[in-house]
Amino acid sequence: MSNETIPTHCGFVAIVGKPNVGKSTLLNVMLGVKVSAITSRPQTTRRGVRGVYTEGNRQVVFVDTPGWHQPKDRLGEFMKEQIDTALEDIDLVLWVVDLRHPPTPEDEDLASRLQGVGVPVWIIGNKRDAAKYPEQAMQAYAALLPEAQRHITLSALKDPKAVYRLREEILLAMPEAPFYYPTDIRSDQSREQWAAEIVREQAMSLLREEIPYSIAVRVTDWQERENGVQYIRAELIVEREGHKSIVIGKGGQMLKHIGQEARKQLELFLGSKVYLELVVKVIPNWRRDPRALRELGYE
Numbered sequence: 001m002s003n004e005t006i007p008t009h010c011g012f013v014a015i016v017g018k019p020n021v022g023k024s025t026l027l028n029v030m031l032g033v034k035v036s037a038i039t040s041r042p043q044t045t046r047r048g049v050r051g052v053y054t055e056g057n058r059q060v061v062f063v064d065t066p067g068w069h070q071p072k073d074r075l076g077e078f079m080k081e082q083i084d085t086a087l088e089d090i091d092l093v094l095w096v097v098d099l100r101h102p103p104t105p106e107d108e109d110l111a112s113r114l115q116g117v118g119v120p121v122w123i124i125g126n127k128r129d130a131a132k133y134p135e136q137a138m139q140a141y142a143a144l145l146p147e148a149q150r151h152i153t154l155s156a157l158k159d160p161k162a163v164y165r166l167r168e169e170i171l172l173a174m175p176e177a178p179f180y181y182p183t184d185i186r187s188d189q190s191r192e193q194w195a196a197e198i199v200r201e202q203a204m205s206l207l208r209e210e211i212p213y214s215i216a217v218r219v220t221d222w223q224e225r226e227n228g229v230q231y232i233r234a235e236l237i238v239e240r241e242g243h244k245s246i247v248i249g250k251g252g253q254m255l256k257h258i259g260q261e262a263r264k265q266l267e268l269f270l271g272s273k274v275y276l277e278l279v280v281k282v283i284p285n286w287r288r289d290p291r292a293l294r295e296l297g298y299e
C-alpha cells in the first residue's frame, strides 16, 4: 500500500534521589546489564551514567545520577552538577525513594527542586521487600510533591518483574522522536570508564571508613593478547600515603582481593579471560584539586 515507516519514540529519563536508595540497581535491572556501579555505601555514583534501552520502535535513554546531598568538596560539587545536567532536556523524572524510611529534609529539598522541572515526575518507592510500612512511607513522599503523576512501589533487588513492568510503562510514555543512539548501544561510557567503575565498586565495597570516598580509578592500558586474554591495567588513586598502604594491605592482600573480585565481574561481562593489573598512586587531596579532578574525568 504505502511505504510509510512506523514512527519511532525516544526520550530521556533522569533517575534521581537521595544516596543509597537504589537508583543504580534500578537502572541495571532495567537494562539487564551492569552499566552503573552499586555498593552498600552512599554516594557510590559520581557521574551521570547513561543507559540505553531499545525495544522495537521505542528507545529510552536513562540517566543515572549521584545521590542528592550537600557537597563538601569539589568532587561533591561536580556530582551535584551532574544532577542538574541530567534534569535538562528530559521527558520524565523517576524520583527513587527508600520505603524503609520516611522523608528527610534532603527529600524536601529535592522535591522542591523537582517542582519546577516541567516534565512528569514518577515517584518510585524502592526496597519494598525490606519496608515495614511501605504505603505510609509512599504517602509521606507523595505529600512532598503533589504534582507527581504516579506512585509506584517495588523492589529493584528482589522483584525484577515489577521493574520490567515499569520499563514497559516508561517505553509507552516516550514521545515520538528519532532514536538518539544506535540500537546496539547500552551505555555512553567507554569500555575503559566502565572497567574503572567495576574496580572502584569493588574497592569501595571492600575498604572501610573514609577510604572508599577518597578513591578514584582510571584504566591506563587495555590490550587484547594473542591468546584472547584481555590485559587491563588500572590505577587506584588515593589522597595520602597512609591510604595507599591501607589499599595495598598487609602483604598486598587487600589489593589482591579487590583485583580478584573485579576480575570476576569483568570476565563475566566481557565473556573472556582477564588479566587485571592494579597499581596504587597518590595524588594529594585530589577531591579538592581541579586539575586532578579533570584528569580523573570529574570535570
Ligand SMILES: Nc1nc2c(ncn2[C@@H]2O[C@H](COP(=O)(O)OP(=O)(O)OP(=O)(O)O)[C@@H](O)[C@H]2O)c(=O)[nH]1
Binding pocket: 017, 018, 019, 020, 021, 022, 023, 024, 025, 026, 037, 038, 039, 040, 041, 042, 043, 044, 045, 046, 065, 066, 067, 068, 126, 127, 128, 129, 130, 154, 155, 156, 157, 158
Ligand atoms: N533490600 C533492598 N535493597 C536494595 C534494593 N535496591 C537496592 N538495594 C541495595 O541498596 C544499596 C544501594 O544501592 P545503589 O543502587 O548503589 O543505590 P544508589 O541510589 O545508586 O546510591 P548512590 O549511587 O550512592 O546514590 C545496595 O546495597 C543495594 O543492593 C531493594 O529493592 N531492596
Ligand SMILES: [Mg+2]
Binding pocket: 023, 024, 025, 036, 037, 038, 044, 045, 064, 065, 066, 067
Ligand atoms: Mg548509584
